[in-house]
Amino acid sequence: MIPHVSRPLRAVAVAACAMLAGCAQLSPDAGFDRLAQTSTERLGQAPAWNRTPEQGQASQDRVTRLLQADGSAGPTATRLTSADDAVQIALINNPELQAAFAELGVAEADLVQAGRLPNPGFSFARTHAGDDIKIERSLSLGLMRLLTMPATARIQQRRFEQVRLSLAARVLALAAQTRQAYYQAVAAQQGLTYQQQVADTADAAHELAAQMARLGNISKLDAAREQFFYGQAQASLQQAQRLAAQDKETLARLLGLAPDFALPAQLPALPAQLDALGDVEQQALQQRLDVQAARTELEGLQGSLGLTRATRLVNVLDLGALRTSESGKPPEIGYEISIEIPLFDWGQARVAKAEAIYLQGAHKLAGAVLDARAQARLAWRQRQDAYALARRYRDQLLPLRQRIAEENLLRYNGML
Structure with a gap:
């Protein structure tokens, strides 16, 4: 039971508590829409946060649409035709980015928690001496936490905004990495095609030089040169194959896919000039x-x-209401204040x-x-x-x- 106060004052107090409690609510998307809006403004493309099986399936369906079917390579083959498609796939399918988005939910939960009223405490004590029974009831509330709630909520609001900006920066960084990896993979594949042509030419020249050397039509020096050129071409081909496979694996990892998709045969043409x-x-x-x-x-x-x-100095301050009932006596009603005394810890370390x-x-x-x-x-x-x-x-x-x-x-x- 609380001390007697006027009804209007009590109504105002209850309404204020209800308003404070009502302001702290979790949003359906944890503020993800603002992050997606930032990405759309900067990239023209938006990420997706796959929080439910339905959202995950929708993202997978979109990935399937972006990976165009390549009928020339087989009925199940796919082709990644542009850097923009690669970026969009990464934004909705990269597993590391999906894990990072959970930080937004954690930050919003901390923000909402900072805006929640502290739970009151209730204590009950019953003592007796012979036939006399004494009952004590108290209801207390952390007043210091209540007083510092606005400041704590502002701090958590800034932290939530910082997490959102950090995640938006991570989205932009992933987009840049994916675009670079796409062009690098296409360039490596184009380089592999060129090295294959060089190796074929060197193989034919090496075979002809070997035949002419057996017939004595060319010198040993020319034959050795052709053999060296052939060996060098084969080594360059092996290196080009390794680089092409490595760059494609890097791209596939950013996309969250297996490297079983095809890429364009060559890079797009250079622009006539760079934009200022x-x-x-x-x-x-x-x-x-x-x-x-x-x-x-x-x-x-x-x-x-x-x-x-x-x-x-004062980090703990509790306010409570008391009611004491004792046999044969009228109830005693009052209040108590509990405060931490800074006797040993003056807060310098904090x-x-x-x-x-x-x-x-x-x-x-x-x-x-x-x-x-x-x-x-x-x-x-x-x-x-x-x-x-x-x-x-x-x-x-x-x-x-x-x-x-x-x-x-x-x-x-x-x-x-």
Whole structure:
């Protein structure tokens, strides 16, 4: 039983508790829609979180549709035709990404828990002395936890936002890795096709040189050169086969699939020119999700530090209502307050720990900003160099290799 208070005040207290309890509710998707929206804005493609068997089956059906049937390779063969399809498959089928999405549910559960009212405590005691019976009842509530609930909820809200940003950054990173792995696998397969052609030419030249050497039509030096070229071509072919299998396995692992799908025979054509990117460093600082996550984490740590400092001396404060009944006497009604006395622990260690964690977060943010700037500059330079190198291969080296192959073929035909 609680001490007597006016009915309006009691109604207000009950309504306030109901409102506080009602605000802390789990969402159906744990905030996944916002993460998917971020992915759609950045990539034009959205991930899927397979939380139920029905959602998992829907994702598998979509993977089947994205892997187009390849009738030329058999009735059950499939072909992955574009990098965009590869990225979409990874976003809905990569098992490591699916496991990471569970962090969103954990963070939301912590957020909801921080907004829940603490459970009250009830105690009952019955004593007797002869015929006299004494009954004590008390109902208590953790007042300190109730007072710090708004601050704790804000801290958990920032942590939830930080987890969401970190997962969104992981989605973008997986998309970039998958796109790179797709192009690398196609390039390795195209290189294998070229090395197979070189090996076939070297095999024919080696066989002809061996016949001519037995007849004495070429010198031992020329025969040795042809034999060396043949051995080198076979070694290059083995290396190309290994790289093609390795790169395809890497792609399949990112997709969450077995490497039994076919790939295009060659890479898409180079663009006529690269798009202008503007100030890449400024864009990185504004758009990098890991930088935003580090900044949000630091804000949460700042709130935790303030809460720790505010509660360093008084960390436990309970308020309770009492009712005592004793034989032959009227009931006694009152209240009790329980407080922790900071006699041995003044909270310095907790404050020092919070300060160290906050300082660590500040340095992490500074490091994330520094990494973002450096990686943006390096990525821009690599993009320019890769485009220039690809154009050099397309315009100069590949035509020369084609001419050499044609001349070798003419030479071989002329020796027949």
